[in-house]
Amino acid sequence: MFYLQSGISHSSYGVERQLFPIPFERWQVGILLALAIAAPLLMSPIYLKSYMLPWLIWTAAALGLNLIIGWAGQFHFGYAAVMAIGAYSATHAARHGVPFEIALVLAGATATVIGSVFAITALRVRGLYLALSTLALQFVIDWVIHKVPAISGGTQATLQAPSVHLLGIPIASDASKYYTALVWCVLVTMFMLNLRRTGLGRALVAVREKDFAAAVIGVNSFYYKLVAFATSSFIGGVSGAILVFTFYGAVTPEQFTTNVSIQALAMVIIGGLGSVIGSYLGVAFILLLPGLIATAIYALATKLDLNVGIELLAHIPGLLYGILIIAFLLFEPSGLAKIYTNFRNYLMFWPFGYSRK
Amino acid sequence: MDWSLLMELALNGGLSGLMYSLVALGVVLIYKSSSVPNLAQGALSMLGAYVVLAISEALHAPIWLSLVLGMTAMFLLGMGIERVALRKMAGRPLVMILMMTLALEIFMRAAALAAWGATTRVMPLGISSEPLFLGDVLLNRSYLVGGVVAVLLFSFFLVFFRTRMGTVLRAISDNYTASWSVGISVERGVALSWAMASVVATVAGVLWASIQGVDHSLSHLLLMGLTVAVLGGLDSLAGAIIAGLLLGVFQGIASGYLDRLVGGGSRDLVVAATLMLTILIRPHGLFGRADIQRI
Numbered sequence: 001m002f003y004l005q006s007g008i009s010h011s012s013y014g015v016e017r018q019l020f021p022i023p024f025e026r027w028q029v030g031i032l033l034a035l036a037i038a039a040p041l042l043m044s045p046i047y048l049k050s051y052m053l054p055w056l057i058w059t060a061a062a063l064g065l066n067l068i069i070g071w072a073g074q075f076h077f078g079y080a081a082v083m084a085i086g087a088y089s090a091t092h093a094a095r096h097g098v099p100f101e102i103a104l105v106l107a108g109a110t111a112t113v114i115g116s117v118f119a120i121t122a123l124r125v126r127g128l129y130l131a132l133s134t135l136a137l138q139f140v141i142d143w144v145i146h147k148v149p150a151i152s153g154g155t156q157a158t159l160q161a162p163s164v165h166l167l168g169i170p171i172a173s174d175a176s177k178y179y180t181a182l183v184w185c186v187l188v189t190m191f192m193l194n195l196r197r198t199g200l201g202r203a204l205v206a207v208r209e210k211d212f213a214a215a216v217i218g219v220n221s222f223y224y225k226l227v228a229f230a231t232s233s234f235i236g237g238v239s240g241a242i243l244v245f246t247f248y249g250a251v252t253p254e255q256f257t258t259n260v261s262i263q264a265l266a267m268v269i270i271g272g273l274g275s276v277i278g279s280y281l282g283v284a285f286i287l288l289l290p291g292l293i294a295t296a297i298y299a300l301a302t303k304l305d306l307n308v309g310i311e312l313l314a315h316i317p318g319l320l321y322g323i324l325i326i327a328f329l330l331f332e333p334s335g336l337a338k339i340y341t342n343f344r345n346y347l348m349f350w351p352f353g354y355s356r357k
Numbered sequence: 358m359d360w361s362l363l364m365e366l367a368l369n370g371g372l373s374g375l376m377y378s379l380v381a382l383g384v385v386l387i388y389k390s391s392s393v394p395n396l397a398q399g400a401l402s403m404l405g406a407y408v409v410l411a412i413s414e415a416l417h418a419p420i421w422l423s424l425v426l427g428m429t430a431m432f433l434l435g436m437g438i439e440r441v442a443l444r445k446m447a448g449r450p451l452v453m454i455l456m457m458t459l460a461l462e463i464f465m466r467a468a469a470l471a472a473w474g475a476t477t478r479v480m481p482l483g484i485s486s487e488p489l490f491l492g493d494v495l496l497n498r499s500y501l502v503g504g505v506v507a508v509l510l511f512s513f514f515l516v517f518f519r520t521r522m523g524t525v526l527r528a529i530s531d532n533y534t535a536s537w538s539v540g541i542s543v544e545r546g547v548a549l550s551w552a553m554a555s556v557v558a559t560v561a562g563v564l565w566a567s568i569q570g571v572d573h574s575l576s577h578l579l580l581m582g583l584t585v586a587v588l589g590g591l592d593s594l595a596g597a598i599i600a601g602l603l604l605g606v607f608q609g610i611a612s613g614y615l616d617r618l619v620g621g622g623s624r625d626l627v628v629a630a631t632l633m634l635t636i637l638i639r640p641h642g643l644f645g646r647a648d649i650q651r652i
Contacts, residue, residue: 075452121633125640127451128394132587133636139580139629262459269456315471322464329457330445 003348019193035113036182040175049174051288056178056185057243058287062267062279063188064235069265070274071201072228073208074122078138079264081235082118083143084256086111086237087244088151091159091251100164100171104238111237112230114141119229123222126211138258145253158250177246182322184242192276202352204228228328268323270328281336289324290317365494366613367606372500375507380582381589381597382510383554387565388591389530390550391491393443396458398558399579400465405559406566407469407577410478420481424501425561428556435555439548466576475573480566503564510557511598518594526550530592580625584632590645600643604631 003024010016020026041046060231061083068076090107094100121133145152153159166174171180195201203224206214211221244251263286271282294316300306333336349356380398387395392416395401409427413420414619442461446454482499489496517523528536536543561582562575568577585604589596608627615623 062480069452121637125636128455129587129640131451131455132583133633135580136584136629136632136636139625140633143626143629262463265456266460269452273452293528311474312471314580315467318467319464319471322460322467325456325460326442326464329453329460330442333449333453348544 002350004009005348013102017197017199033186035168045174047161048178053178054243054247054287055179055180055284056126056263056266057239057247058283059280060181060185060188061236061239062264062283063192063276064232064239064273065264066268066271066274066276066279067192067195067204067235068228068232070272071195071204071208072225073204074119074225074228075127075134076118076229076232077131077258077261077265078118078141079133080258080260081138081141082111082233082236082258083240083243083260084145084253085114086240087251087256088145088159089237090241091161091244092151094164094245095159096168100166103164103351107241108238109235111233111240115236115277116226116230118233119226122225122229135258135261138261142253142257145256147356152253158252160250161245161248171245180246181242184238189276192279200224200227249307264338266325270325270335272335274339275335277340278337279334281340285324285336286321290320293317293320315348361493362613363610366609368494369497369500370605370607370613371602372497372504372605372607374585374608375598375602376500376503376561376564376601377578377581377585377605378507378598378601379503379510379557380578381585381601382507382594383557383561384582384586385589385591385594385597386514386550386554386557388586389594390526391443391447391529391547393446393454393458394591395554396455396579396583397438397461398554398582399576400462400469401431401435401555401558401581402562402565402578403573403575404434404465404469404562406480406571407473408564409559409563410480410571411473413481413539420483424559425644427563428559431555431559431640432552435552438550438555439551440642443547443551444544447454462576466573470573477570477572480563480571482563482567492513497568499564499568503568506560506564507598507601510560511594512602512603514594522549580632581628584628584635586642587634588630588642590642591643591645592646596642597642604628607631 003022005022007023008021015021018355020029035042039052043052061079065076065079068074086107089110090103093103093106098106118134120124120138122130125133166176166180169176171177195204202218203214204227206217206219207221207224207228211225214221214224244255248255267282267286268279269282270285271280274280294313297316298313328335345356346353382400383398383401383426384395387393388397408430409420412426412430413423416423416426416648438461443454443580444459446457472572489498489501511512518527520612525536525541526546528539528541530544533543536546565575565578581604585601585605586597588604591602607632608624611627612624615627635642
């Protein structure tokens with residue numbers, strides 16, 4: 001019915017390799033993009049600012065993490081630290097009068113350089129020990145940011161992000177902030193979508209499946225691990241910078257703690273490892289759902305006149321967050337991407353489901 | 358150089374290191390039997406302390422009785438966690454298992470906060486805060502009790518692993534499939550190791566709570582416990598004790614001198630750096646078994 005595949009004939013290599021061969025999906029992407037561009041007109045500013053904006057930025061960040069975990073198969077438990085490096089370098093650069101465009105690239109570059117240190121451990125160890133060492137690096141970077149006044153601006157300090165211009169347009173209104181995030185998210189998405197068509201993407205997948213085996217067929221596994229860490233750090237650094245400049249407005253060490261790393265990891269895993277659409281869904285799920293359910297519970301409690309303690313109400317989102325991850329790992333370990341694929345497959349054959357192989 | 362200060366830092370550091378070993382023992386127990394790196398051990402300690410406190414407040418029971426009751430409750434909880442959350446995860450990719458233990462940690466922390474709030478409470482363990490003088494060296498009594506308990510628990514496990522049940526656990530840790538084929542109930546063994554780890558976590562949580570109070574920051578013990586466990590070797594109980602001592606002494610001395618330079622808080626840095634360096638130089642730790650990678 002939808003997703004009609006009739007009329008799709010691969011008459012050239014270019015056609016065969018295109019991203020969305022099914023016309024319906026091309027329409028889908030186009031409409032979604034149009035909706036995203038029109039969002040400032042369609043949505044109330046509050047929703048735009050507090051739901052759409054963080055969703056887009058976190059999706060870009062989660063895609064970066066997905067590159068390293070889902071594609072290259074290397075654990076990264078210190079992603080928030082990488083984002084913090086980007087955020088701090090961009091803030092400092094902008095405060096010293098560097099144009100925002102250059103500050104963003106600088107944020108990515110700094111994050112890449114320091115983030116590649118994570119890859120050095122990937123040279124020696126894999127699996128659990130890589131996870132633990134990246135976790136330790138997260139603590140070290142957290143500590144350095146906390147303790148060096150030149151970076152954090154003193155203990156317990158927040159650094160205000162200055163007002164900036166991007167390509168001559170001031171990033172001040174909600175709409176301009178939203179478009180900054182949207183452009184970045186679309187750029188990262190396009191990169192990730194195209195990754196599977198490139199030699200780099202295939203090399204990363206080879207390293208993920210087995211790095212020795214990849215080495216045997218001529219894929220320099222350490223080089224590609226390094227590239228994976230560097231690329232994801234770049235994405236993470238710029239995302240961190242954009243997060244601070246468009247969403248938080250100021251940068252503090254508390255925005256990028258270990259818990260945030262774990263949250264990013266949860267987004268990627270709930271979304272589905274190695275899936276682009278999964279990252280979008282996973283971020284929405286982790287970022288928005290606990291809050292929404294908690295609001296619903298609160299509304300229900302006031303309506304039914306239940307006596308729910310204030311401490312309990314305050315921590316319902318945290319509880320739900322834990323329960324949701326546990327439930328997903330138990331019942332749908334391939335994540336939301338798998339649910340989406342199942343649904344798409346169902347529609348693809350509907351109403352002739354029996355013809356499915 | 359002030360030698361008595363150095364001695365004091367080293368001794369107190371060593372004793373507090375033994376208390377880290379308590380957390381590490383739990384991690385090692387679970388890793389040994391099921392190769393699951395338990396990142397929820399810190400939260401288990403926190404929960405244990407809360408449960409003991411809640412029991413003593415609810416029943417107005419003496420602290421030893423609530424300790425026993427709390428440990429029993431945590432024993433059951435540990436088995437429950439294994440049954441509900443971890444059993445289905447066997448054989449899944451490591452990243453899923455790590456995420457599961459992290460999710461358990463998030464859940465337990467949020468549950469404790471929701472149930473008991475964020476205020477710090479006092480754990481009435483009855484250890485006086487008077488310092489103990491050993492010559493001209495000051496000893497913290499709580500640390501001393503913690504160190505002694507750690508050594509006692511370790512000796513208990515030394516004996517336990519020679520009993521029938523202990524042998525079963527060792528067999529499981531050696532080879533899952535082989536244990537199955539000779540009729541060992543691997544599930545029960547793993548559940549038992551989770552239960553024992555929860556009990557050890559309770560002891561660790563209560564002892565640490567008597568020093569820093571009962572609140573959710575007890576779950577930060579995870580980093581210390583994990584570092585000690587990795588330094589000693591993730592599958593070595595003796596390693597956990599010795600590494601705890603080493604890390605404690607090192608951390609005590611290093612932070613004693615470093616804190617003045619950087620204005621406090623260098624303990625965490627020492628721990629994280631130790632974890633990093635251990636993994637870079639000797640991933641299987643001091644006494645752990647080096648993994649042989651199958652290609």
